[in-house]
Amino acid sequence: MTPHAPGPATPVAEDTLVDGRYRVERLIARGGMGTVYLAHDVELNRPIALKVLDPGPGLDPEGNFEERFRLEADTLAALNHPNIVTLHDWGRAEDGRFYLALEYIEGPRFTDLLREGRMSPERAGRLILQVAKALRYAHKHGVVHRDLKPSNLLVRVDDDGDEHVKVVDFGLVRVLGEDQGRTHSGLVLGSPHCMAPEQVRGEDVDHRADIYALGILLFRAVTGRWPFHGEHATATMIAHVNRPVPSMASAAPDLDLPPGFEQVVRRCLAKDRADRYPDVATFMVDLRRALGGRRAEPAPPGSVAAGPDPDTSSTVVIQAPSPWLRPLAVALGLVAVGSLLILGIVALRVARAPAPAESVPAAPAPVAAPAA
Numbered sequence: 001m002t003p004h005a006p007g008p009a010t011p012v013a014e015d016t017l018v019d020g021r022y023r024v025e026r027l028i029a030r031g032g033m034g035t036v037y038l039a040h041d042v043e044l045n046r047p048i049a050l051k052v053l054d055p056g057p058g059l060d061p062e063g064n065f066e067e068r069f070r071l072e073a074d075t076l077a078a079l080n081h082p083n084i085v086t087l088h089d090w091g092r093a094e095d096g097r098f099y100l101a102l103e104y105i106e107g108p109r110f111t112d113l114l115r116e117g118r119m120s121p122e123r124a125g126r127l128i129l130q131v132a133k134a135l136r137y138a139h140k141h142g143v144v145h146r147d148l149k150p151s152n153l154l155v156r157v158d159d160d161g162d163e164h165v166k167v168v169d170f171g172l173v174r175v176l177g178e179d180q181g182r183t184h185s186g187l188v189l190g191s192p193h194c195m196a197p198e199q200v201r202g203e204d205v206d207h208r209a210d211i212y213a214l215g216i217l218l219f220r221a222v223t224g225r226w227p228f229h230g231e232h233a234t235a236t237m238i239a240h241v242n243r244p245v246p247s248m249a250s251a252a253p254d255l256d257l258p259p260g261f262e263q264v265v266r267r268c269l270a271k272d273r274a275d276r277y278p279d280v281a282t283f284m285v286d287l288r289r290a291l292g293g294r295r296a297e298p299a300p301p302g303s304v305a306a307g308p309d310p311d312t313s314s315t316v317v318i319q320a321p322s323p324w325l326r327p328l329a330v331a332l333g334l335v336a337v338g339s340l341l342i343l344g345i346v347a348l349r350v351a352r353a354p355a356p357a358e359s360v361p362a363a364p365a366p367v368a369a370p371a372a
Contacts, residue, residue, distance in 0.1 A: 012037060012052055018093045022050050022101060029151065031169065038104065041088075048088060049102040051169075069098045075143055076100065076170055083134035085154070085168040105166050110153035114221060118252065121261050124221035125291045127155070128214060129284060130165035135214075136280040138170075139207045145170055146205055148213035149191040150220070192236040193226050197271050200237045208273040211283060215268025222261075223251035227269065245269045260290035 012035070016024045022039040029036045034053040041048050053069055076087040089101035110127070113119070119127075131153060138145065145152075147169065154166045190199045196212035199205055219227045227246055228239035248255055248262050264286045270276045277283040 011035065012050075012093075017042075018050060018052075018099060019091050021089075022048065022099070024050065031151075039101075041101070047104040047106075049085075049104045051100040051102055052093065053098045053100070066098070072170060073098075073100060076102075078141065079138060079143065079170070081134055081137040083130050083165055083167060084138070085166045102168070103166075105154040105156050105168075107154060107156040110150040110155060110165075110217070110221075113155060114150055114224075118224040119221045121222050121258055122291060124218055125261075125287055127153075127163060127165055128218055128221070129287060131167055131217070132214060132280050132284050132287075134165075134167040135207075135210050136284070139210070139280060143170065144205060144207050145210050145213075146199070147190055147194075148210055148217065149194045150217065153217075192233040193220075193229065195237060195240055196273070197241045198273060200241050206273070207279070208276050211268050211276050211280060212270075212273070214280075214283065215265045218265050219248060219251070219269070222257070223248050223255065225251040227251070241271070258290050258292060260286070264290050 011027065012018065012024050014024055014026060018024060018039065021041060021043055023042055025038045025040060027035065028038050028049065034051050037050045037052065039048050039050040040046075053065075053072075073087065073090040077090075080086075085105065086103035087100060088103065090099065091101075092098050113127075131148070135145065135148075145167070148167075152167060152169045154168055156164045156166065158164060190196075194213045194216045196205070196209040199209055216227060219225075226236075228236055228243060230236040230239050245266055248257065248265065264283070267286075268276055268283065277286070
């Protein structure tokens with residue numbers, strides 16, 4: 001018989017050995033679907049993040065939590081990307097609860113960075129572009145995150161001071177094309193401040209809900225405020241559906257934004273998902289352009305990469321001209337070169353020609369010496 005899983009308020013005690021391998025050291029964070037602990041893998045002698053899942057009261061009305069857990073584990077195991085947290089192992093603890101043994105990232109959450117104050121558009125852009133890389137990879141593999149929020153982004157700082165983002169908690173993902181019944185029937189999943197309007201309405205969700213969340217994160221990081229915020233969670237969710245997108249200047253009047261930056265954010269936050277970016281890759285192109293450069297990645301067809309930007313370590317991209325303009329450009333170039341050659345020959349002949357007689361000044365008259 002399967003052991004009865006304790007309620008979500010029952011913590012795993014420190015020094016507990018889970019599944020004979022993971023020794024719990026301390027609590028890291030609590031979430032709607034589980035609790036995360038710092039634990040030690042006694043077999044491989046390394047720290048791990050142990051996520052103990054628990055549906056909690058009322059969150060598993062159909063009794064299919066085990067199936068959804070296995071879907072999450074299989075999904076995470078299939079994702080291999082430098083900006084996505086690595087799943088090392090998964091299983092079931094002695095008390096009946098399922099767990100995920102995840103890569104441990106030592107560093108702050110995006111939430112902690114936001115508490116320090118507003119970010120420059122450049123810093124926020126660098127961090128969110130890393131999140132976008134993770135999503136671009138996941139979406140190509142048919143996975144939608146559905147719960148992007150600051151607490152699901154971990155930031156590690158390397159020895160050079162560079163910030164590296166890891167996206168965690170794909171616990172609310174839906175694998176595109178899979179049976180809709182695998183998710184909570186009739187239950188809205190997500191975080192109120194970051195939910196797309198279609199999520200609030202309980203509609204089917206695709207990759208464009210993640211793009212909406214990218215816009216929310218950029219707005220919050222740069223202005224210091226959420227674009228939609230109500231007195232309670234329900235009011236906040238309704239605002240996503242009914243309230244127009246505020247300008248970033250209304251949230252922070254002293255903002256100095258790069259040209260085009262706000263347009264990128266507003267397109268992400270379109271109420272109708274058909275008006276948002278069609279994919280994350282297109283979003284990344286526009287955001288990089290707004291920030292004044294591009295990361296060192298292969299340039300898209302039709303573009304020519306120039307030298308690196310010393311301020312951003314990016315590449316400036318110049319769009320190649322249309323094919324029908326090229327013959328005209330060549331002809332104009334030949335005319336210009338020919339004109340320069342003619343002018344040079346004329347100038348050389350003029351320089352070698354003798355000056356006219358009247359132009360030669362007369363020698364000065366001798367001056368008589370004064371009488372003694």
